[in-house]
Amino acid sequence: MPFSDSETREEPTWFNSNVAGSYAPSSIRAQSPLRKVCTFSNGGRVAEFQLVPQHWEHAKTGMLFGEKISAVALAVFLYRDFRFAGENATAQDLVKIFRDEFGYREQKNEEVEQFNALFIESHEILSNMEDIFSPLAG
Numbered sequence: 001m002p003f004s005d006s007e008t009r010e011e012p013t014w015f016n017s018n019v020a021g022s023y024a025p026s027s028i029r030a031q032s033p034l035r036k037v038c039t040f041s042n043g044g045r046v047a048e049f050q051l052v053p054q055h056w057e058h059a060k061t062g063m064l065f066g067e068k069i070s071a072v073a074l075a076v077f078l079y080r081d082f083r084f085a086g087e088n089a090t091a092q093d094l095v096k097i098f099r100d101e102f103g104y105r106e107q108k109n110e111e112v113e114q115f116n117a118l119f120i121e122s123h124e125i126l127s128n129m130e131d132i133f134s135p136l137a138g
Contacts, residue, residue, distance in 0.1 A: 033059075033063045036058040037052060056118050068119055
């Protein structure tokens, strides 16, 4: 499970007992690493998150323990319930969708640097996407 540090602590940092409410601004505690990465406005269903300047530096130290995470594994987790048009999705396809949706487009140097600070983009992690995704029946 991404963002779980249950191996290092008795209580998970990333989740409250109510997982769905864990990321509501009212549930994010003052000491949460997320407070160093985002600012929040409004609340409830109209809550808005805004990344702070140099958010990637805070995320890497406070949330990733100085390590990078696999962009492929995160994309597979995030898009696990989505349907993809076309023949066969590849790891590269998923990472491209992830980069586009989360603002890490390859056309801008600053966004590439931010992406590279946080993620490993090794596509070899998932050599056989058929093991992860299955075609939808007709």
